Amino acid sequence: MALLEVNNLRTEFVTDNGNVQAVRxxxxxxxxxxxxxxxxxxxxxxxxxxxxxxxxxxxxxxxKSGSITFDGKEIxxxxxxxxxxxxxxxSEICGxxxxxxxxxxxxxxxxxxxxxxxxxxxxxxxxxxxxxxxxFNRALELMKQVGIPSPEKRIKQYPFEFSGGMRQxxxxxxxxxxxxxxIIADEPTTALDVTIQAQILELIEKLKNETGSSVIxxxxxxxxxxxxxxxxxxxxGGKIVETGTVDEIFYDAKHPYTVGLLSCVTNPxxxxxxxxxxxxxxxxxxxxxxxxxxxxxxxxxxxxVCKEHPPETTEFSAMQKCECWLYDKRAVK
Amino acid sequence: xxxxxxxxxxLKTHFDVTKGLFAKKQIVKAVDDVSFEVNQNxxxxxxxxxxxxxxxxxxxxxxxxxxxxxxxxxRGQDISSLKGDDLKxYHxxxxxxxxxxxxxxxxxxxxxxxxxEPMNIHNLHDPKxxxxxxxxxxKIVGLNPDHxxxxxxxxxxxxxxxxxxxxxxxxxxxxxxxxxPISALDVSIQAQVINLLEKIQKExxxxxxxxxxxxxxxxxxxxxxGVMYLGHLVExxxxxxxxxxxxxxxxxxxxxxxxxxxxxxSRTKQRIVxxxxxxxxxxxxxxxxxxxxxxxxxxxxxxxxxxPVKIGTRQVSCFLYEK
Numbered sequence: 001m002a003l004l005e006v007n008n009l010r011t012e013f014v015t016d017n018g019n020v021q022a023v024r025x026x027x028x029x030x031x032x033x034x035x036x037x038x039x040x041x042x043x044x045x046x047x048x049x050x051x052x053x054x055x056x057x058x059x060x061x062x063x064k065s066g067s068i069t070f071d072g073k074e075i076x077x078x079x080x081x082x083x084x085x086x087x088x089x090x091s092e093i094c095g096x097x098x099x100x101x102x103x104x105x106x107x108x109x110x111x112x113x114x115x116x117x118x119x120x121x122x123x124x125x126x127x128x129x130x131x132x133x134x135x136f137n138r139a140l141e142l143m144k145q146v147g148i149p150s151p152e153k154r155i156k157q158y159p160f161e162f163s164g165g166m167r168q169x170x171x172x173x174x175x176x177x178x179x180x181x182x183i184i185a186d187e188p189t190t191a192l193d194v195t196i197q198a199q200i201l202e203l204i205e206k207l208k209n210e211t212g213s214s215v216i217x218x219x220x221x222x223x224x225x226x227x228x229x230x231x232x233x234x235x236x237g238g239k240i241v242e243t244g245t246v247d248e249i250f251y252d253a254k255h256p257y258t259v260g261l262l263s264c265v266t267n268p269x270x271x272x273x274x275x276x277x278x279x280x281x282x283x284x285x286x287x288x289x290x291x292x293x294x295x296x297x298x299x300x301x302x303x304x305v306c307k308e309h310p311p312e313t314t315e316f317s318a319m320q321k322c323e324c325w326l327y328d329k330r331a332v333k
Numbered sequence: 334x335x336x337x338x339x340x341x342x343x344l345k346t347h348f349d350v351t352k353g354l355f356a357k358k359q360i361v362k363a364v365d366d367v368s369f370e371v372n373q374n375x376x377x378x379x380x381x382x383x384x385x386x387x388x389x390x391x392x393x394x395x396x397x398x399x400x401x402x403x404x405x406x407x408r409g410q411d412i413s414s415l416k417g418d419d420l421k422x423y424h425x426x427x428x429x430x431x432x433x434x435x436x437x438x439x440x441x442x443x444x445x446x447x448x449x450e451p452m453n454i455h456n457l458h459d460p461k462x463x464x465x466x467x468x469x470x471x472k473i474v475g476l477n478p479d480h481x482x483x484x485x486x487x488x489x490x491x492x493x494x495x496x497x498x499x500x501x502x503x504x505x506x507x508x509x510x511x512x513x514p515i516s517a518l519d520v521s522i523q524a525q526v527i528n529l530l531e532k533i534q535k536e537x538x539x540x541x542x543x544x545x546x547x548x549x550x551x552x553x554x555x556x557x558x559g560v561m562y563l564g565h566l567v568e569x570x571x572x573x574x575x576x577x578x579x580x581x582x583x584x585x586x587x588x589x590x591x592x593x594x595x596x597x598x599s600r601t602k603q604r605i606v607x608x609x610x611x612x613x614x615x616x617x618x619x620x621x622x623x624x625x626x627x628x629x630x631x632x633x634x635x636x637x638x639x640x641p642v643k644i645g646t647r648q649v650s651c652f653l654y655e656k
Contacts, residue, residue, distance in 0.1 A: 194546065
């Protein structure tokens with residue numbers, strides 16, 4: 001059984017101008033020990049999908065439909081009779097068996113608490129029998145694990161005494177505190193320099209191998225995905241338009257958006273500096289998403305049917321699926 | 334040999350960050366002893382980690398900051414101490430595109446006013462003609478001239494960056510400093526802006542100083558690149574040469590960290606592990622700036638600063654390459 005299974009998830013945000021349909025019927029699975037990459041541009045719904053799973057949505061969000069099964073347990077608030085019961089379940093899961101690494105290492109840590117307090121918090125909250133001394137020792141161990149030099153001295157310091165890369169390591173250590181089964185990393189390296197990014201990515205890879213946790217990485221950087229992931233979901237306009245293994249996506253992409261995205265990035269090992277082929281136009285407005293395919297206005301292969309009807313899923317292999325009318329049996333080849 | 338447009342010699346930009354009246358003087362050497370040249374019609378890329386001084390260098394060249402030492406020659410004229418009308422005349426030729434398209438446009442001015450403002454300041458063209466020029470510029474950067482009365486808040490990030498580009502073009506400059514023009518944009522929009530910059534360069538015979546931390550984009554757009562570390566330009570050379578055969582230990586480590594968007598290469602690629610992070614640029618000791626992180630450091634490196642050495646068309650500041 002999959003560790004995490006999301007089915008037909010829909011999340012909307014109520015605004016003065018109408019409902020923004022941020023997540024539009026998203027379904028996917030994460031297996032044990034797997035690294036899944038979720039790639040998409042800003043506003044594609046990748047972060048909101050994860051916030052829905054973690055129960056971290058803003059106050060104006062409404063979950064319209066869907067089910068989320070984590071570790072055999074339903075964790076979608078729609079299936080709970082009251083908010084209180086949902087919160088009780090989530091407070092047992094979050095920071096314990098499921099943990100999140102946030103995007104911005106500069107704002108995630110509490111500036112007025114020392115590092116040891118912040119590292120011990122998830123340990124003491126989720127392990128009723130653990131003593132403070134045990135938690136402190138575990139915190140030291142975690143700091144060593146994520147590669148912070150002289151942890152005995154550093155653990156007594158405040159966040160402002162750490163650089164960006166070091167803070168991101170602390171955040172990873174906090175996420176790892178209770179040996180989670182699933183780590184969700186939301187753009188873990190976007191705010192960091194390339195040399196620090198490479199250090200952090202290597203650290204995530206190493207920790208994944210050591211602990212056997214599953215990892216979901218949300219990013220817009222295809223280089224990061226190529227390095228770390230087993231499988232990739234490509235999101236666009238609130239939907240998963242294509243999913244497949246890393247090799248299938250990079251070498252045999254089917255959806256025109258995926259193909260376009262891959263031709264937008266330069267491979268620095270390639271010297272001919274050929275002109276980039278950008279995708280024209282801008283992403284759709286999710287206040288009034290297009291009736292048919294979300295990519296229809298930017299797609300050079302768009303047909304009449306794409307405007308009217310949302311595309312059906314076509315399966316290419318055990319892993320690779322794509323939502324595009326081009327691959328429908330009825331399409332003119 | 335193409336004509337040299339911009340020549341920077343031993344440029345120094347320092348900031349005094351001393352706190353308190355009687356405290357010891359604290360100087361941030363943001364740019365220290367930097368020399369390079371940019372040729373006509375060329376794109377010179379500048380890369381480095383955050384805090385290495387690349388933005389300060391760009392801003393000093395446009396004279397937003399004043400240098401404390403060294404010279405900047407623009408077509409042979411020393412502009413490092415220009416004032417008043419002479420400086421204004423220089424700004425007509427050298428313009429800048431800023432990093433953050435959300436912060437660099439005045440939210441209370443319409444797009445038309447934003448693009449028109451430099452022409453008003455420099456009293457260029459007949460006031461009636463200016464409107465036509467604004468409409469033309471918007472067309473060139475791929476915006477609808479009918480949007481002339483809209484405000485920046487009505488545009489997306491990529492469109493705002495196009496407005497910034499239109500503004501920088503309004504004086505018909507010869508040289509543009511592009512300070513991370515794409516780092517705030519989405520991948521598919523980045524490619525649009527890069528293609529636009531390349532198209533304008535060809536049409537208008539421009540030279541660019543292109544500052545970015547996205548190494549693969551810099552390599553794509555530049556003919557030559559310079560690698561900066563802690564205020565120093567540690568290596569300069571042809572972009573393909575520097576990328577495939579970096580000489581300076583820092584360039585080697587930096588380039589091996591670039592994530593390659595190709596899983597087969599990515600799996601086999603060896604990374605040079607660089608321990609630690611950039612040291613503080615406040616009152617740095619007179620030694621090699623890379624000393625604390627360099628895997629090849631020798632006793633020599635902690636005694637003096639390496640001078641730039643010429644190797645073919647390359648320039649590298651490291652004792653390893655001293656004859």
